[in-house]
Amino acid sequence: MGGKRGFGAIRRLPSGAYQARYTGPDGLRHQAPWSFATKEHADVWLAGQRTDISRGVWTPPGVPGPDEVALTFxxxxxxxxxxxxxxxxxxxxxxxxxxxxxxxxxxxxxxxxxxxxxxxxxxxxxxxxxxxxxxxxxxxxxxxxxxxxxDDLVPTNPCRIVGAGTTRRAGKTRPASLAELEVLVAAMPERLRLMVLLGAWCALRFGELAELRRMDVDLKRGIVRVRRGVVRVSTEVIVGTPKSTAGVRDVAVPPHLMSAVRAHLNAHVGAETDALLFPASDGRNMSPNSLYWHYYPARVAAGRPDLRFHDLRHTGAVLAASTGATLAELMARLGHSTPAAAMKYQHAAADRDRVIADALSRLASAPPSG
Missing domain, CATH: 1.10.150 (DNA polymerase; domain 1)
Structure with a gap:
């Protein structure tokens, strides 16, 4: 946004700082060498330039004067x-x-x-x-x-180290097998079993699961509506929209889970439409630590002490990719706004298909029994 006056112009930069410009007596357009924290400061600088011109002592702006401070990083x-x-x-x-x-x-x-x-x-x-x-x-x-x-405050970006803004995980995430998932679910308290099942089969994030409410479950259509998520910043609990715009979505629940969904709603969820599906003991949003208290022993029982809760989402994504889901379908189901994240699950599914193909070859080459 810019502000114009009889002498010079001021515009607000995307950063929130203000930039001042004017046409000098040399007929050229000049810009303040520094931006200003407030519009008033920019106005004062322009007034000083105009005064210097009227007194005949004006020089093009360059080095900051004694009352000007360079804009620091x-x-x-x-x-x-x-x-x-x-x-x-x-x-x-x-x-x-x-x-x-x-x-x-x-x-x-x-x-x-x-x-x-x-x-x-x-x-x-x-x-x-x-x-x-x-x-x-x-x-x-x-x-x-x-x-x-x-903002025209620096001529070029001094950050030029190729690849410095990205990092890779030390190892690949290994999804849970169906047998491991079965043991994991059985080892959880009954009130939290559906949370693990939806985390895996529907690839939902913890923050999305912890904010699911009765009104978000459509039993007739067999879907859960993801409209909100909960996060913790320090000691503050904040309920807001999902991680990205694409995170607002309807996720179809695999039919074999619907009986578990109904049973959970009947046994563990309040009758109110806004009742949480997985509340903490005090009725508020569950914290990650409350879940981990039960989840960590359960994953050990399943023989997967390395399996983070978020890896269940990875498991569900790979399972979905293994059905032949397209990249666009995976993005919609997972709530991804860019293809990059969804593509890794397609690659993982392709790797798993190679394992299956190799196993089939071993069966074909095995000597006949009897």
Missing amino acids: GTYAEAWVAGRDLKPRTRAHYESILATRLVPAFGKRPLDAIRPSDVRLWHATTDATKPTIRAHSYALLRTIFATAVA
Whole structure:
């Protein structure tokens, strides 16, 4: 948004800072070398430029004057986060990265004084044993500077380390077999068995399951409606929309689970339409730790101490892919907004099909019995 006056113009940048411009006596368009935290500060700067012109002492803006302060990375980054429409957990994650990694390294430096060599040195000496948080930190730094480039505050992005914003898991996630899943479910308390079943067969996230309510279950059509999710940020419990727009979806429940759904609704869910399917003992949204208290021993009983609860979603995705579901169908069922995540499940299903094919060949080559 821009504001025009008799002399110069002010526009608000995507970061929330303000930029001032004017036409000088040389007929050229000039821009303040720094952005301003408020519109009033930008106005004062323009008034000073106009006064210098009227007095005949004007020079093109360049080096900041004695009353001007260079826009620092810390100021810009904090405005950048504040101006973004972010999920609560994402906002908390970004603020933590800024406070613990980016601001200590770059916070007091002028935004346009940070060079590629500075970023490369910081990356080489930061969190070498924590590749995930280092990748997240670099990705946030790169994104902030991309906005600064769009704001015309820096000429180029100093974050140029190829692949530094991504990380890979140390090993592949192994989905649960149907036999393992059966043992796992049987080892859970009766009131939580359906939670495990829906997590696996419907590939639902924990936050989606913990916020499912009676009104979200359509017994006639055999679907659960995912409309909300619950997250915890520090000690605060926040109910909001799912992780992405694609997360708002209807998920068909495999027919063989519908009897378990009905039984659970009758035995463990209140009669109110907004009654939670899987409440905590106090009736509020269940916390992950409350589930893990029962889930961890159950996965040991199933012989899968490595199986995280989120891996049940992976299990369900691979099962869906093994039915021949298309990429678009997988994306819709899982609530993914981009193909990349859904593709890995198709690859996993293809790998499993190769195992099956190899086993068939072994059967064909086995000597006849008797």
